[in-house]
Amino acid sequence: MTQPNDDVILRVDRLNVDFTFGKMNLKAARDVSFDLRLGRTTCLVGESGSGKSVTARAIMNIVEPAVISSGAVTLFDLKEGEVLELASLDPDGAEIRAVRGARIAMIFQEPMSSLSPVHTIGAQIIEAIMLHQDVDKHEARKRAIEALRDVHIHDPERAVDRYPFEYSGGMRQRAMIAMALACEPDVLIADEPTTALDVTTQAGILKLIRELQVSHGMAVMFITHDMGVVAEIADDVVVMLRGDVVEHGAVEQIFHEPKHSYSRALIGASLGLNNAEARPAPPTEGTPLISARDLSLFFPGQRKLLGKPDPGVQTLKDVSFDLWPGEILGVVGESGSGKTTLGRVLMGKYQPEAGEALYRTGSGDVRDLADRNSFRDKQVYREIRMIFQDPYSSLNPRMTVEQIIAEPLWVNNIAKGAAMRDRVAELLEIVGLSPAMMERYPHAFSGGQRQRIGIARAIALEPRIIIADEATSALDGSIRAQVLDLLLKLRDELGMAILFIAHDIGVVRYFCDRVVVMHKGQIVETGTAHQICDAPREDYTKALLSAVPSPDPRNRKIMPPLSVAE
Amino acid sequence: MIAYLARRLIAMILTLLILSMVVFVVIQLPPGDFVTSYIARLSSMGEVPDENVVEAIRAQYKLDDPLFVQYWAWLEGMFTGNFGFSFEMKRPVAEIFSQRIGISLTVEILAIVVMWGIAIPIGIYSAVYQYSVGDYVATIVGFLGIAVPNFLFALILMYVCYVWFGVTITGLNSPDFANERWSLAKLLDFASHVWAPVLVIATGGAATLIRVLRANLLDELKKPYVLTARAKGLKRHKVIMRYPVRVAMNPLISVVGWVLPTVISSSFVTAIVLNMPTLSPILLRALLSQDMYLAGALILFMGFLTMIGTLLSDILLAWIDPRIRMGMIGAR
Numbered sequence: 078m079t080q081p082n083d084d085v086i087l088r089v090d091r092l093n094v095d096f097t098f099g100k101m102n103l104k105a106a107r108d109v110s111f112d113l114r115l116g117r118t119t120c121l122v123g124e125s126g127s128g129k130s131v132t133a134r135a136i137m138n139i140v141e142p143a144v145i146s147s148g149a150v151t152l153f154d155l156k157e158g159e160v161l162e163l164a165s166l167d168p169d170g171a172e173i174r175a176v177r178g179a180r181i182a183m184i185f186q187e188p189m190s191s192l193s194p195v196h197t198i199g200a201q202i203i204e205a206i207m208l209h210q211d212v213d214k215h216e217a218r219k220r221a222i223e224a225l226r227d228v229h230i231h232d233p234e235r236a237v238d239r240y241p242f243e244y245s246g247g248m249r250q251r252a253m254i255a256m257a258l259a260c261e262p263d264v265l266i267a268d269e270p271t272t273a274l275d276v277t278t279q280a281g282i283l284k285l286i287r288e289l290q291v292s293h294g295m296a297v298m299f300i301t302h303d304m305g306v307v308a309e310i311a312d313d314v315v316v317m318l319r320g321d322v323v324e325h326g327a328v329e330q331i332f333h334e335p336k337h338s339y340s341r342a343l344i345g346a347s348l349g350l351n352n353a354e355a356r357p358a359p360p361t362e363g364t365p366l367i368s369a370r371d372l373s374l375f376f377p378g379q380r381k382l383l384g385k386p387d388p389g390v391q392t393l394k395d396v397s398f399d400l401w402p403g404e405i406l407g408v409v410g411e412s413g414s415g416k417t418t419l420g421r422v423l424m425g426k427y428q429p430e431a432g433e434a435l436y437r438t439g440s441g442d443v444r445d446l447a448d449r450n451s452f453r454d455k456q457v458y459r460e461i462r463m464i465f466q467d468p469y470s471s472l473n474p475r476m477t478v479e480q481i482i483a484e485p486l487w488v489n490n491i492a493k494g495a496a497m498r499d500r501v502a503e504l505l506e507i508v509g510l511s512p513a514m515m516e517r518y519p520h521a522f523s524g525g526q527r528q529r530i531g532i533a534r535a536i537a538l539e540p541r542i543i544i545a546d547e548a549t550s551a552l553d554g555s556i557r558a559q560v561l562d563l564l565l566k567l568r569d570e571l572g573m574a575i576l577f578i579a580h581d582i583g584v585v586r587y588f589c590d591r592v593v594v595m596h597k598g599q600i601v602e603t604g605t606a607h608q609i610c611d612a613p614r615e616d617y618t619k620a621l622l623s624a625v626p627s628p629d630p631r632n633r634k635i636m637p638p639l640s641v642a643e
Numbered sequence: 644m645i646a647y648l649a650r651r652l653i654a655m656i657l658t659l660l661i662l663s664m665v666v667f668v669v670i671q672l673p674p675g676d677f678v679t680s681y682i683a684r685l686s687s688m689g690e691v692p693d694e695n696v697v698e699a700i701r702a703q704y705k706l707d708d709p710l711f712v713q714y715w716a717w718l719e720g721m722f723t724g725n726f727g728f729s730f731e732m733k734r735p736v737a738e739i740f741s742q743r744i745g746i747s748l749t750v751e752i753l754a755i756v757v758m759w760g761i762a763i764p765i766g767i768y769s770a771v772y773q774y775s776v777g778d779y780v781a782t783i784v785g786f787l788g789i790a791v792p793n794f795l796f797a798l799i800l801m802y803v804c805y806v807w808f809g810v811t812i813t814g815l816n817s818p819d820f821a822n823e824r825w826s827l828a829k830l831l832d833f834a835s836h837v838w839a840p841v842l843v844i845a846t847g848g849a850a851t852l853i854r855v856l857r858a859n860l861l862d863e864l865k866k867p868y869v870l871t872a873r874a875k876g877l878k879r880h881k882v883i884m885r886y887p888v889r890v891a892m893n894p895l896i897s898v899v900g901w902v903l904p905t906v907i908s909s910s911f912v913t914a915i916v917l918n919m920p921t922l923s924p925i926l927l928r929a930l931l932s933q934d935m936y937l938a939g940a941l942i943l944f945m946g947f948l949t950m951i952g953t954l955l956s957d958i959l960l961a962w963i964d965p966r967i968r969m970g971m972i973g974a975r
Contacts (some may be wrong), residue, residue: 169878174878190866205876208875
């Protein structure tokens with residue numbers, strides 16, 4: 078292949094990646110073609126299973142157990158004028174290993190599990206440096222410290238000897254970036270690097286990647302399913318669906334003149350959340366279902382063998398709010414703000430030191446949820462149910478869907494035998510699944526379907542309140558919208574109240590009636606969803622909102638506006 | 644760290660004390676004592692025991708005193724290094740110990756080393772090349788190793804060695820050397836015998852370890868940090884040895900805790916079959932004949948080994964895994 082005349086650094090040409098199971102052959106990527114250019118960011122978008130990550134790994138030629146069946150990945154050396162074809166190299170050979178980490182580097186979604194838990198951050202960066210650069214250990218260590226400084230890690234001389242589990246999520250991702258960029262690669266592949274982070278941390282990481290891209294002049298390939306992130310950072314967009322590239326173009330064109338129906342659906346789903354109509358404020362007269370006053374909870378620190386004693390955390394401080402019948406109350410904040418703890422206090426998992434949370438039961442009496450005794454007769458557990466964040470680990474893999482959904486029914490002696498089966502079938506229909514799926518096990522379902530099963534389990538007892546802890550955070554864009562719509566429909570049909578705990582303030586605008594914003598265990602602002610999103614009063618709320626990516630490339634909030642490209 | 648060790652040591656001493664009480668009571672539970680079973684044995688052979696001798700033994704070991712007095716006498720003796728007297732073998736317990744403990748520990752430590760030497764490479768191979776021919780062979784052999792009792796393997800080994808090669812592999816030394824002092828020749832003779840029990844004990848344990856290591860490593864191999872390390876440009880086998888194997892070793896190290904005592908108790912039958920001069924056959928005999936000082940000291944010694952093993956594995960784990968090191972609650 079000849080050298081293209083512009084600054085194309087990497088060309089993917091009709092790449093095919095196959096998984097083989099026995100005689101079955103699954104095409105994970107089909108005739109994928111695109112170019113990466115120095116100084117530009119190319120976003121690969123699509124839902125999970127669309128072949129984005131497989132494509133990224135094929136560029137590095139690490140696809141086992143799959144195989145690259147045909148196609149080419151060509152890496153150009155612009156200074157030397159050399160051309161290297163990667164896809165046909167021996168996946169463990171010296172040539173491809175000299176490219177990995179040195180010319181093409183990669184960062185991943187889960188910064189905790191992507192770093193070795195038993196080696197220090199420094200050791201892992203030094204290893205990468207010494208693999209590709211002819212330096213001694215002392216010099217490598219100095220460079221590792223510099224790399225950590227470049228990603229704005231505080232006190233890098235000390236941080237270099239820390240272990241990944243001593244870092245916060247955002248810091249770990251910064252350390253990953255430091256490791257990836259230690260050898261100054263030409264191409265950085267970022268596979269969902271901000272999906273596991275909350276919005277303010279995400280904004281910081283996105284800015285950092287852009288800053289380093291400008292200073293190193295590298296090409297960035299960014300994989301994400303969040304169209305807001307795409308609008309903020311992309312120069313070019315590749316839309317993938319079930320292994321195929323369905324659309325490929327500049328970000329302006331994809332967002333404002335999408336050609337393929339799937340691109341339109343993706344963008345529509347993300348715009349829908351932002352342009353939601355204000356809903357009539359739900360009635361807030363009469364008596365609230367839950368009336369929480371001055372809840373405070375302190376977790377004492379553990380004594381450590383090494384290092385300073387941990388001072389403990391004031392997880393909740395004077396938290397007061399009301400939950401009215403039939404309303405959806407959003408609880409938003411960064412990780413560590415105490416929002417999940419609040420949900421667990423209401424379920425009796427923790428008892429606060431001070432304050433009360435009065436709950437008016439279906440039979441009319443008042444229980445204090447801050448008191449362990451209120452949960453003795455299980456009535457509260459029948460009336461307040463939970464939906465969890467991770468649809469994969471919150472369903473027992475050894476139980477069928479029928480057993481999972483029926484469990485609350487037989488535990489509470491509500492239905493047995495044929496009646497129970499009928500009820501499960503009915504519940505499955507309510508959440509939009511076929512009753513014929515009853516016999517299957519959770520692994521046969523996608524993430525969105527599993528979350529529907531979790532919802533069916535939660536509504537099986539016709540609860541009065543559902544506590545949804547990050548119930549849609551793990552779902553892709555369009556599936557998230559479907560699950561939110563399902564919950565809205567159920568709220569209207571069953572008349573239950575929902576306490577919606579989320580770090581994604583973008584979802585809240587679409588889904589919630591009222592919102593409380595939490596920061597460091599305290600409620601900083603309470604208001605209707607539209608007031609919070611459109612006219613926030615407190616600085617913290619404003620900061621939180623400004624970190625939410627805007628799903629319009631012409632109206633970027635986090636990144637500087639588009640440079641005059643082409 | 645020192646505070647942590649001190650706390651663990653105090654806990655160990657207290658546990659040993661409680662264990663000693665339990666051991667003592669349990670040994671006393673069956674009706675009668677050593678003297679009655681001794682008399683029974685003598686009379687079954689048609690001899691009449693000497694009343695005076697019997698009375699003397701009873702008085703010396705306070706056998707007619709209450710349990711607590713007997714226990715106290717036993718405990719007191721142990722603090723001064725006097726572990727009591729073995730009625731059965733007519734020698735002080737301490738002497739029996741010192742004679743056999745060296746050989747016991749040598750055999751068992753050799754067995755552990757061989758066990759790990761077999762298990763680690765095979766376990767890694769089995770996980771890395773999952774569902775390959777080699778993995779299936781290792782799996783089948785491993786399950787055979789778990790399923791076949793040690794003593795049966797020992798019998799087969801003896802049979803094969805004798806019938807095919809004309810070698811006897813019982814004992815740890817040839818009869819000529821049995822009562823000799825240690826010399827190079829005796830050491831060589833020892834080496835030519837010891838491989839059989841070591842192999843028998845090691846294969847049984849190795850089979851389990853292979854399964855544990857394989858399962859753990861399979862989990863670790865799928866972790867994203869493996870991909871990260873490969874994306875750095877490391878060679879595949881280097882990645883595997885440096886990252887997932889290191890994390891997957893944790894359970895193998897926690898195993899040290901129970902490996903130490905099992906090398907005494909589980910090699911029982913093997914030791915008897917192979918006629919080895921180690922501690923485990925003695926324990927069985929002592930228990931059968933209600934030789935309570937010998938049995939008590941042996942059981943206590945096993946408890947002690949368990950605790951040492953657990954402490955060792957905890958320290959090793961803290962040493963190789965920083966997550967455990969940082970989480971250890973220590974200096975209070």
